[in-house]
Each structure stands twice: as C-alpha cells, then as structure tokens.
Amino acid sequence: MGRLQVAEKKFHFGYRVFYNLFRLFPLLYSNLELGLLFTVLTVAAAVGNEIVNYKTGKIPGKFYLYLLERDEGKFWHEFWIASLAYLGLCLLYATLTFFSWCLYLVLRRNLVRSLHKLYYSRNLYYKLNGIDNEGIDNPDQRITQDADKLSKLFATNILPVVLLSPFIITYYSVHTWQTAGGWGVGMVVVYFLIGVVINRILISPLTPWAARVEKSEGDFRYKHVSVRDNAEESAMYRAEKYEKFASEESFAVLFQRLKWFIIWKFPSQFFQYFFDYYGGVLSYAIQFFPIFVFGMYKNLDPGHLSQQISNNAFYFIYLINCFTRLTDLAMNIGELGGYVMRVTELVDHAKEHVYSESNEGFTEVISSLETRTGLSKKSDNLLVVQDLCFGAPTQPQSLIIAGLSFNVPSNKSLLITGPSGVGKTSLLRTIAKLWPHQAGKIDRNFADEEVYFLPQRPYFPVGRLSLRQQLEFPSLEVDTPKIPIDSIIEILKTVQLSHLFAMCGDVNQPVDFEWQDTLSPGEQQRLCFARMILAKPTLAFIDEACSQVDENLEQIMYHVLQNHNINYVSVGHRQSLKRYHDFELNISNSTTSFCEEIRHEHFDQF
Ligand SMILES: Nc1ncnc2c1ncn2[C@@H]1O[C@H](COP(=O)(O)OP(=O)(O)OP(=O)(O)O)[C@@H](O)[C@H]1O
Secondary structure: OOOOOOOOOOOOOHHHHHHHHHHHHHHHHOOOHHHHHHHHHHHHHHHHHHHHHHHHHHHHHHHHHHHOOOOOOHHHHHHHHHHHHHHHHHHHHHHHHHHHHHHHHHHHHHHHHHHHHHOOOOOHHHHHHOOOOOOOOOOHHHHHHHHHHHHHHHHHHHHHHHHHHHHHHHHHHHHHHHHHHHHHHHHHHHHHHHHHHHHHHOOOOOHHHHHHHHHHHHHHHHHHHHHHHHHHHHHHHHOOHHHHHHHHHHHHHHHHOOOOOOHHHHHHHHHHHHHHHHHHHHHHHHHHHHHHHHHOOOOOOOHHHHHHHHHHHHHHHHHHHHHHHHHHHHHHHHHHHHHHHHHHHHHHHHHHHHHHHHHHHHHHHHHHHHHHHHHHHHOEEEEEEEEEEEEEEOOOEEEEEEEEEEEEOOOOOOEEEEEOOHHHOOOOOHHHHHHOOOEEEEEEOOOOOHHHOOOOEEEEEEEEOOOOOOHHOOOOOOOOOOOHHHHHHHHHOOOOOOOHHHHHOOOOOOOOHHHHHOOOOHHHHHHHHHHHHHOOOOEEEOOOOOOOOOOHHHHHHHHHHHHHOOOOEEEEEHHHHHHOOOEEEEOOOOOOOOOEEEHHHHOOOO
C-alpha cells in the first residue's frame, strides 16, 4: 500500500498554541502521580536554586565591605561561606537539570503512550497511512520526534521558568521598589513590555517554520526507510541514480526549510542577546534613582555604600534577568508551537475518527445482530452480501463495485475471480470492515475472532522475532507459548518449510535476521499460510496467497485447509484454483458479475 501525500497544513503562532498546549495536558500528565511528582521536584529544585542564588548575590557586597575595612578575619570567614554557597548552588543546578530531565522522560512516556493508544485504536494507523488523503502527514514522526521535542522543551526550558517567574518577579520587584521606588520598577516593566512586543513579532514565523521543518524531516526519513525496505527491488531496477536523485530532492526541500528556519531565528536570537546584555546597563541606570534622585545612603561610609550599591545592583539585575528569562522563553515557545500544533492535530484527527467510527460501529452492531437472528432462522450462510455498492474511502462517489450480491454457505468454498483492478481485494477490505460501503448489506454470520484474512502481501513484523512469535502473530502472549511444538513441526513439514528450524536454531529464540528480508516470496506465503492454519479460524479469506508457489504446493495448501475443516473464500486468477472451490464469483464489472457452482467432474478428468 502506497503512502499518500497529504496537503501541507499552515500553522500560525497565536493563542491557539497555548490553548492546544493546555488541551495536551491530560495526555502529558496521563500518569498523574509521576508527572506531578517530578513537576514538584523540578520546581522545588528551582526554588532552592533561587534561594541560594539570592544568598550568593549578597556575597560580593560583603567582600567589598571587608576589603575596604581591611578586616582579614571577616574576609576569610566570608570566603569559606561563599565557597560552600557556590558548591550548593552548583549542586542545586545539577539537581534542577536532573529533575527536569526526569520530568521530560515521564511526560514523553505519558504522551507517547497516549498517542499509541489513539493511533492503534479502531484501525486509525491503517486509515492515516493507507486511505486518508484528507488526513495528516507523517503520523509516525509526530509520535516519535515531535512528541520528544515537545516534552523536552516543555519540561527542561519552559515549565520551571513559567512556574517560578511570578514569585521571583514579585520578590525582586519589592526589593527594587524599596530602593529605586516606582521609577526603578517602572523602567524594568517598560523594558519588558518593549521586549514582549518585539518578540511577538519576531517569533511569529518560528511556529510555521518549525512545523514545516518537521514535515520535511519526516518525508526525508521516510524516503530512506523506503529505500532500506526495498533495497533489493530497487537494486534490481538499477535505480541507484534515481534513488540518489529522489533522496537529494527530498533533502533539498528539508534544507531550504531549515535554512529559512535558521534565518528567521536570527533576528529573535539577536534580540534575545541584546535584551539579556543590555539589561546589565539598565541596572546601572536604575542606581540613578536612589543615589541622585532620592539622595539615599548619604550617611553611609564608603565600605557600606559599596556594599549597598553591590546589593542593589544584584536586585536590579536579577529583576531584569527574570523578565529577560521570560522573553528568552519566547523563542522556545515559538518553536514549541510547531510541535504542539502537529501533535494536537494528530490527537484531534484520532478523536474525530473514533467518534465517526463509534457511530458507524453502532449501526454495524445493530445490523449484525439483526442479521444473526434472521440468519439462524432462514439459512446457515456464513456471509450474505446484498446489492453491495462501494468505492475507495477517498473517492466514495466513484464506485468500484455496484449492486453485487452473493452468499457463502457454511461448509462451502467460494473463489472470487475477475480481471486485475476490478475490486476483488477491495471487496475483502469491505467485508473486513476496513473500508465502509455506500449501499447494500453485508451480513457476517461469524464473530470477529472466528474469521481470518490472509492478505496478498505477506507480513512479518520487524524485531528479529522468533519463529514461534511469527507463527503466533499477532498474539501478545510471547512468554506463554500457545501452539504446541508438534503442531508447528507438522504444519511446517506439510508446507515444506522444515528447513526453517535449522535456520532459526531454536523456535522460541529471537533470530539474527529479519524474516521479510530473508525468506523467498514463496516461503513467506507458505509461512503466512501456516500461521493461518495454526490460528484455526472458522472462515478464512485468502487473497492470492498461493500466487508465488507452484501448483503442487497449492494443492497441498488447499488440502490442509480442507483437512482442518476451515471454510474459505479465495481470491485468485489461476484456473487450477477452481478445483478446490464449490462456487465461483466472477466479478467482471458492476452489472455482469455472476456467482455459479463449479462443476468438479470437469477437473476429475485430468
Ligand atoms: N486506497 C485506495 N485508494 C483509492 N483507490 C484504491 C485504493 N486501493 C485500491 N484502489 C483502487 O480500487 C480498484 C480495485 O483495486 P483492487 O486492489 O481491489 O483490485 P483487484 O481486483 O484485487 O486487483 P488485482 O487482481 O490486480 O489484485 C483499483 O482501481 C485500485 O486502483
């Protein structure tokens, strides 16, 4: 199944970023206890940091005093206190960083788990990756990278500053007010407001550019993953030059976007540095008020005056620094906005999907209940299809199949034939409820766990799984083997795959190769077939699952199905398939499809 190109969405920086971040809180804190614990520890470490910072801020003033008073005893005493204070400060900085990284880990785990829950629910991953061109780009990347960057920025850069700033600003504003009056505080606030306005303008482009860069990162990575997955096919086509060209094209888009992202970062970066450093000069300007305007400290001797000036400088600089930390945050928030918008878009899409599915699901349940009661009275058909009409989910108005009716009686097998592209596989998708249908009825007289769909392309999950895990897929109970070893030996012998035992050494141990890259297409089909037999379904839908094996093996495989009393519906082109089926449904086009009994005496002559 190809990956669909999805139209790029435009994200803007605005109140929605904060609103969406707020909406992500239940996901970020889905494990509330751990999330809150590390938030509190991070904030506590940050508070401790501020307190010790405050203490160390007064140390230079004391040094000035003791040096000017030439008091050696007090000088050394202060020296040892300062040494201890700075040791504590460094320890607290490290602790703050440690807790904020722990918080990042917890938030990321919560977010990823919540996203997985949505992504792997009601086939959303199939819809997003396979059929939904109205959907969203690179959902995988949103779960892997965007969620990572979002949690990291939030936990390590944003949260401690946002939570602490109001308190620190109040505290140092009071100190500044006491020494430099309303003028001093006013100057800092005006300085901050100018910073906010300039920042608001400068960071606006960062959100859309961060989102664009992320999309291109996803496309670039996907190109390489697809080359890795199809390396052999591509090499057979001698497609080196094409792959290089296509990979570089994809990187060129990423490069351009990264370039613009970095260019847009430049003015914000300049302003951030300017605002930080110019704050130092401003703190001297504030000293103007107590000394020149209010005429304070006239009765202080030079030692105490320099101590006072040093302490005041610390308060002013710290207050300015609190505000500049907030404006510095702006750049992080601009970038965070891109990730927030991409992750919330995935969440919204998932919720919309679950909502629409649950409505559909309800109708399905009602119709299936009605059908089952009806069927038990009227017939023992496993499947009844009446006047079925459907199109691809992306273009439901252009029907692939219209007005199709047939049924599958129990203990009878059906072969679906027809030209390539007529809609045979799509019919199975509709029966499997992967695709909706526009009109008609599908009565499924079997439970979901009784049916097995064997797809056209063999699938072996990656992770170097053991032979048993591959055969028991998609079972989660890896530690408690479900299938007896004798059954595995028997079925692998029947489908002529006994050599796999030697290949993997131990049935229960992980292998050192990937199954999909190693087995031949025919072997892959046979192993998938063995997996189906071991699953013991009541009814199997088999989509050209013997196309890569010879007719002898095909016969063996169908005899296995019959010996295990599995009802089956096959899709296929080969004439030889007819001998293993009771009915043939030939889909030729919307009006002339027919279903008829296969005359087996015809085959018996051979
Ligand atoms: N995800 C999709 N979105 C849009 N159209 C699709 C999608 N999947 C299949 N189609 C179209 O639906 C039609 C039927 O495809 P389908 O795979 O069911 O054919 P088929 O009869 O099984 O063909 P074959 O015998 O070659 O396997 C084709 O025209 C195909 O291009």
